[in-house]
Amino acid sequence: MKLVSWNVNSLKVRLPQLLDFLAMRAPDVVCVQETKLTDENFPFEALEAAGFQAVHTGQKTYNGVALLARAPMTEVTTGIPGLADEQRRVIAATVAGVRVVCAYCPNGQSLDSDKYAYKLAWFDALTGWLAGELQRYPRLALLGDFNIAPEDRDVHDPEAWKGSVLVSDAERARFKALLALGLEDSFRLFEQPEKAFSWWDYRMMAFRRNHGLRIDHILLSQPLARACTGATIDRDMRRLERPSDHAPVIAEVDLDRLQETAVDR
DNA sequence: ATGGCGCCACATTGGCGA
Numbered sequence: 001m002k003l004v005s006w007n008v009n010s011l012k013v014r015l016p017q018l019l020d021f022l023a024m025r026a027p028d029v030v031c032v033q034e035t036k037l038t039d040e041n042f043p044f045e046a047l048e049a050a051g052f053q054a055v056h057t058g059q060k061t062y063n064g065v066a067l068l069a070r071a072p073m074t075e076v077t078t079g080i081p082g083l084a085d086e087q088r089r090v091i092a093a094t095v096a097g098v099r100v101v102c103a104y105c106p107n108g109q110s111l112d113s114d115k116y117a118y119k120l121a122w123f124d125a126l127t128g129w130l131a132g133e134l135q136r137y138p139r140l141a142l143l144g145d146f147n148i149a150p151e152d153r154d155v156h157d158p159e160a161w162k163g164s165v166l167v168s169d170a171e172r173a174r175f176k177a178l179l180a181l182g183l184e185d186s187f188r189l190f191e192q193p194e195k196a197f198s199w200w201d202y203r204m205m206a207f208r209r210n211h212g213l214r215i216d217h218i219l220l221s222q223p224l225a226r227a228c229t230g231a232t233i234d235r236d237m238r239r240l241e242r243p244s245d246h247a248p249v250i251a252e253v254d255l256d257r258l259q260e261t262a263v264d265r
Numbered sequence: 266a267t268g269g270c271g272c273c274a275c276a277t278t279g280g281c282g283a
Contacts, residue, residue: 009282010272034282036273061273062281107283147283166283199283202270213283245271245283 001096001253002027005143005216006237007104007199007246011035011066014244015043021237021248022050028070029095031102031143035064042066057088064088065102065144069095083125090126092133096255098224099137101130103144108165116165119147123174131181134221139258142183142219145199145246148175150185154214156195166215184225186218186251187233198233199246207238218251227257 004027008014011032022030035042035058042056051070057078058064065088067073073093080090092101103126108119134140148171152158161167179185187196197212206212220228231251238247 013272034272107281109282145283201283204269206270215283242271 001029001098001255003029003031003100003141003143003218003251003253004248005031005033005102005145005218006248007033007145007216007244009034009036009244009246011037011043011064012041013242015046017237017240017244019046019050021234022047022052022068025234025248025250027250029098029100030068031100032066032068033064033102033104033145035066036061037064055091055093057091059086059088062087063104065091065104067091067093067095067100067102069093069100071096075099080122080125080129082129083122085122089122094137097139098253098255099133099140101133101140101142101144103142103146105144105146105148107147108171110165111163111168120170120174123171123177127174127177127181130178130183134181138221139223140183140221141224141251141253142178142217143249144217145215146175146217147215148172149213149215150175150217153194154197156197156211156213161213166213178219182222183219184222184228186220186225186228186231187214187249189225189228190231192231196233197247198249200238202245207243216246216249218249220251220253223258224253227254228252229254
């Protein structure tokens, strides 16, 4: 099962690129963030023609998340239970026995912003919810734009970024709290090149200079992590004309390798 | 230090993202 997370920064603009990506990379499950579309404008038909069922929760202009899958999706839920939030940031579904959670985590803007406090509280709510979900679904994957670079090696210039939003201690502590649930950062299960990033600013020729951050992640529960055979960042999409500022991140899981246990479904 | 780019909307400028 090939799992992908991609912040497309407007699906209206990026739909042709997404369709090319689906044909070229043949993923099984794709988590899409920042569709910036209402549900009635979501391109269900085009994706179905490409072989994918889709579920979406969106709004005008901001946020919006979708799950695409070749296999049927069941138990579809939106948002974080118990968190009153108008911002459409979370959608989850069960695909081929795997619980897939797609998240567009808040940016936070700056450490003194109300949006930063919202970001930290949002992560606490996410972590609290997923603790229970992991009990119910031992095979769980959390994919998305986390808007957190977990370590200094995930930042092109750690000194310049020191203490700022996306890398602050409080944000990194929230990321570690997710790992403490038993989730693994799939990218770090394998040897990776130095300076591997998933987002580059549109400005200042940041991509050409590889001035980026690794803020898009695929976290896997223990059974899935043990069955994970590879994890990469697909920089090809970032090289295109009119690219998203994020690259797709990919993790492959060999479902045949999963051991059958009493609680494992 | 600032702004750079790209997207969106009560649009031709301003808000926001990261």
